[in-house]
Amino acid sequence: MIDLRSDTLTQPSRAMREAALDAPVGDDMYGEDSTVAQLEQRTAELLGHEAGLFVVSGTLSNLLGVFTLVGSGEEVLCDEQAHIVRAESGSHAGLHGVTTRTWHSAGTGIADAATIEPLIAARGGLLTGTAAIEIENTHNFGGGTIQPYQNLLDIHDLAKRYDLGLHLDGARLWNAHVVTGIPLSDYGKLFDSVSVCYSKGLGAPVGSVLVSNRAAIAKARIRRRALGGAWRQAGVLAAMALYALDHNIPRLADDHAGAAEIARQINEVAPQVIAAPPQTNIVVMSTLPRTAAEVVAAAKARGVALSAVGANTVRAVANLNVSYDECVTAGRVLSELFA
Numbered sequence: 001m002i003d004l005r006s007d008t009l010t011q012p013s014r015a016m017r018e019a020a021l022d023a024p025v026g027d028d029m030y031g032e033d034s035t036v037a038q039l040e041q042r043t044a045e046l047l048g049h050e051a052g053l054f055v056v057s058g059t060l061s062n063l064l065g066v067f068t069l070v071g072s073g074e075e076v077l078c079d080e081q082a083h084i085v086r087a088e089s090g091s092h093a094g095l096h097g098v099t100t101r102t103w104h105s106a107g108t109g110i111a112d113a114a115t116i117e118p119l120i121a122a123r124g125g126l127l128t129g130t131a132a133i134e135i136e137n138t139h140n141f142g143g144g145t146i147q148p149y150q151n152l153l154d155i156h157d158l159a160k161r162y163d164l165g166l167h168l169d170g171a172r173l174w175n176a177h178v179v180t181g182i183p184l185s186d187y188g189k190l191f192d193s194v195s196v197c198y199s200k201g202l203g204a205p206v207g208s209v210l211v212s213n214r215a216a217i218a219k220a221r222i223r224r225r226a227l228g229g230a231w232r233q234a235g236v237l238a239a240m241a242l243y244a245l246d247h248n249i250p251r252l253a254d255d256h257a258g259a260a261e262i263a264r265q266i267n268e269v270a271p272q273v274i275a276a277p278p279q280t281n282i283v284v285m286s287t288l289p290r291t292a293a294e295v296v297a298a299a300k301a302r303g304v305a306l307s308a309v310g311a312n313t314v315r316a317v318a319n320l321n322v323s324y325d326e327c328v329t330a331g332r333v334l335s336e337l338f339a
């Protein structure tokens, strides 16, 4: 099976597992796991921030990042396809009293300041006050799209003008960085808090890091414990994330090439299937007039695993465990299926 359902499915390599064997570990709740501390510090520096917090998932990292910026009874603005509204089980509202209000994102998830500005509600008025804006880069349900840097600069200015917090869900920020060549810190410094995942394209088994200033990370650390997310010798996981950091960023370009090849082949026979060529590792396909479930089943029967992400939408995600040649094969299988 050529498994293109997600880039979270990657198996840690032998070398990555070996990196965990000799890593010094300690009780992280006592602040004694030097490997965790190293991962937190290196991630913070890469993103141009003071401090970091290693957590079990991107969902927890986003939950804590938004928590540091938005109080109970306030709102965060984001697009209607954002992971924080579609894929985090209502946790921001349920656990922290944070409501979301969304803007229409025209499919790609590309954000711009002119769309966001009219939504901002003053704090202390009759309406729920806006405390922060949240941006996703790359945009998962938008099809791995990259937020144009100028848009991010404009949104940064907007947030400053209205004294709003700005959180980046950078689960796949690595992919944007590899395509644009823009340093991670140039992305990071525009935001008050940034969440990055080691468990997606970088291929580590578990973990995300939230970065921000020291005070916000200290607050997030205490909240993490309240949520049951403090851990002990997590250095075995941090060691694998450090391995991913050292070895697996440049190779994301291979995933991008694989995704482009899949899209190219499909586009030759069925140009209506893919709205725009993939910018990174995610290929979003329209299955109309068939349902997503029918296409997932048909592809699976031919040895290609896709995931359904809407009634008539499926997704293929190129990843570390699928070679370029397998992407060529998947492209052929899918183009036959869509022809």
Ligand SMILES: *Cc1c(COP(=O)(O)O)cnc(C)c1O
Binding pocket: 056, 057, 058, 059, 060, 062, 083, 084, 136, 138, 139, 140, 169, 171, 172, 197, 199, 200, 208
């Ligand atoms: C995967 C992902 C997350 C976090 O996911 P977890 O499964 O909780 O690690 C957050 N945001 C985006 C855009 C993602 O793709």
